[in-house]
Structures are given as structure tokens and as C-alpha cells.
Amino acid sequence: MVWRQWVDRTRVLLFGDRERKGIVVLALLYLVLIDVALMYLTPFLYMLSTMFKTTADLLDPTIKWVPTSLSWDNLKLAWQGLKFPDALKNSLIVSGGSAVGQVFFCSLTGYAFARLKFPGRNVLFLLLIFSFLIPPQTLIIPLYVLFKNLGLLGTYWGILLPALLGHGVRGALFVIIFRQFFLTLPKELEDAALIDGAGPFRVYWRVMIPLAKPAILVVFLFSFVWHWNETFVTGMLLGGKDVPLSLSLFNLNKVLTGMYPETEGSFDLNETVRMAASFLIIMPPLLVYMIAQRWFVEGVERTGLVE
Structure with a gap:
């Protein structure tokens, strides 16, 4: 025993x-x-x-992780080559504006699919899922022609307008997230508000949205990061005007060569400057995530994305 x-x-x-x-x-x-x-x-x-490596450290095969000395010139060159203050402002306008627009209009659309009964609801939701599955590259030509006819090429509205209509980058996914979240809320809350005389929009604004903070945070962070890193659609619609940080990286060598013509060609193979530029590009969304990380994890669990 x-x-x-x-x-x-x-x-x-x-x-x-x-x-x-x-x-x-x-x-x-x-x-x-x-x-x-x-x-x-x-x-x-x-x-x-x-x-932080110097050019000598970069060319030395014996040095891989720890440089012999810290060089801050790479960050300075990357700051200048990216035109960081202007590019950061453009990225915040595109990413922040699109994220706010998608949070509001995708949540409104998700509430309609989850709570309101109207003819063709299931068919429209099926078409929404299909729009999520279609690669954006297949739609870029008609989208480009449409915005050209509207006179929106080269402006922020070419990026912000789809987000303000409940679409934009991954907009269909955000509608699905909100729909699934609103379906988990008790029906009695909505019934009580309707008995008190509230209309559908008032129920959405006064009852559903305060309870949807986890979903709002998840959608905002996803939308912000995806718009921050998006280059294909943004590059086609903005062109070379008011480019955000994600597109400034493509012009890094050209800008630095124009600022320092005596070093023509030296920046093409300079990996240290490109790494410094990449660091400057990823730091803002990384800081946003670090601040909101606790609530983001809770939001992912409550919205069911882990499933």
C-alpha cells in the first residue's frame, strides 16, 4: 500500500x-x-x-551580434531618409483614421447583422464573407479607376473612405468579429431598452457599444497595425504624395542619395541604415501594443478569436 x-x-x-x-x-x-x-x-x-553596427563591423564576418562600438549615425540617417516627422504624421492619419472609422461602422454593421431582422440578411452576410476571401490584388484596377473618376487619387480619402463605409483593409473580418460578439450578449438587455422606447440605433449606442469594449480594442489594434503595414493598396492610391512610413522605406536610398550626393551608391548595400529605418517604423505600433497589451489579450479571449 x-x-x-x-x-x-x-x-x-x-x-x-x-x-x-x-x-x-x-x-x-x-x-x-x-x-x-x-x-x-x-x-x-x-x-x-x-x-548600431558600423560599416566595418558589418563587413567583419567575425562580428555577428555584438558590435565593437555603438554607432548612432545610422538612426540619424534613417530619420532623415524616412523624413520621419512627416511620414509619421501621414501614417497616423491613415492608420488612426481608418481604425476609428472601422471601429464605428464595422460595429454598426455587425450589430445590424447580429440583432436586426431584415430581408436578405443571410445573403448579404454570405456576400460579406466572400468579400473577405477575395484577394485585394484582384480589385485594385476597378478600385483605382473608381477613385480616379472621383478625383480621390493622391489624397487620404482614397484610404479613409472605404474604412468609413465599413470596409477597408480586413473590414469584413471586423464586421464578423462584432457580429459574433453581439450575438453573445443577452437578448433581455435589448428587450428592456426597446420597452423603454429606445430605437435600434439608441440600443446600439447606449447598450451594445459600452459592452463591446473588448471587441472595440481588438478591432482598433488590428486595423491600426494592418493599415500601418499596408503598402500595396496604399501605394497605388496615394502614389508618391504624402507617403506613410511603410512606403518611405522604399524611397530610403533615393532620399539619402539626394541628401548626400557624394555617397552615391553607398546606401544601396548599407544594411545598418535599413535596419535602423525598420526600427523607427515598427516602434509606434509596438508602443501602442505594449500600452494596450493587457486589455488586448482579454479582448481576444472575450471575442472568441482564440477559437
Whole structure:
């Protein structure tokens, strides 16, 4: 009997039970988490290491991670080449404006699909899903012609208008997120508001939106980051005017060569400056995520995206 109890305790210690995980399970779990963390952190650490290298360190095959000295000139050149203040302003207008527009109009559309009954609702929702599956590259030519006829090419409205109509980058996905979230809310809340004389929009604004903060945060962060990194549609509709940071990286070498003509061609192979420019581009959304990370994780769990 004593021997059997000892075996059971050892098994629980190693493999756990319903209440806690064992040592072996925890070791495997942490091993997977460390591997995944290294997979994502290694490129970021390489970028940080490279952006502080001098040209001599970059060409030295014996130096991989730790430079012999820290060079801040790369950040200065990247700041100048990106035209960082102007490009940052353009990125905030495009990303922030689109994110706010998609949060409001996609939530309104998601509420309509989830709570209102109207003819053709299921057919329209099916078409919405199809629009999410269609690659944007197949629609860029008619979209370009449409905005050209409207006189919106080269302006922010070419990017903001689709978001303000409940579409834009991944707009269909955001409608689906809001729809699924609103479907989980109790019907009694809506019925009570309707009994008090509230109309559909008042129910949406006074009852549904205050409860939808997790979904709002998830959609805002996703929309902000996706518009921040988007280059295909943005490049086609904006052209070369008022380009955001994501497009400024393509013009980095050209701008620096124009500022320093005596170094023509030297920036084409200068990886240190490109790494510094990449760091400046990813820092704003990274800071936004770091600030909202706690609420973002809670929002992902409540909106059901983990499923």
C-alpha cells in the first residue's frame, strides 16, 4: 500500500492531475514557449544589433551580434531618409483614421447583422464573407479607376473612405468579429431598452457599444497595425504624395542619395541604415501594443478569436 501511494505521488509530481500540471508537462510547455519566443525575438534582436553596427563591423564576418562600438549615425540617417516627422504624421492619419472609422461602422454593421431582422440578411452576410476571401490584388484596377473618376487619387480619402463605409483593409473580418460578439450578449438587455422606447440605433449606442469594449480594442489594434503595414493598396492610391512610413522605406536610398550626393551608391548595400529605418517604423505600433497589451489579450479571449 505504501509503495502504491509513493507511485501515485510520483506520477502526480511528474505528470500532474486535474488541479495542477506536473514537472514534465511544465517543462514541455516552457520549452515550447521559449522556442516560440526565440522565433519571434531573434529577428528583432538581429535588427537592434545591426542598426548600431558600423560599416566595418558589418563587413567583419567575425562580428555577428555584438558590435565593437555603438554607432548612432545610422538612426540619424534613417530619420532623415524616412523624413520621419512627416511620414509619421501621414501614417497616423491613415492608420488612426481608418481604425476609428472601422471601429464605428464595422460595429454598426455587425450589430445590424447580429440583432436586426431584415430581408436578405443571410445573403448579404454570405456576400460579406466572400468579400473577405477575395484577394485585394484582384480589385485594385476597378478600385483605382473608381477613385480616379472621383478625383480621390493622391489624397487620404482614397484610404479613409472605404474604412468609413465599413470596409477597408480586413473590414469584413471586423464586421464578423462584432457580429459574433453581439450575438453573445443577452437578448433581455435589448428587450428592456426597446420597452423603454429606445430605437435600434439608441440600443446600439447606449447598450451594445459600452459592452463591446473588448471587441472595440481588438478591432482598433488590428486595423491600426494592418493599415500601418499596408503598402500595396496604399501605394497605388496615394502614389508618391504624402507617403506613410511603410512606403518611405522604399524611397530610403533615393532620399539619402539626394541628401548626400557624394555617397552615391553607398546606401544601396548599407544594411545598418535599413535596419535602423525598420526600427523607427515598427516602434509606434509596438508602443501602442505594449500600452494596450493587457486589455488586448482579454479582448481576444472575450471575442472568441482564440477559437
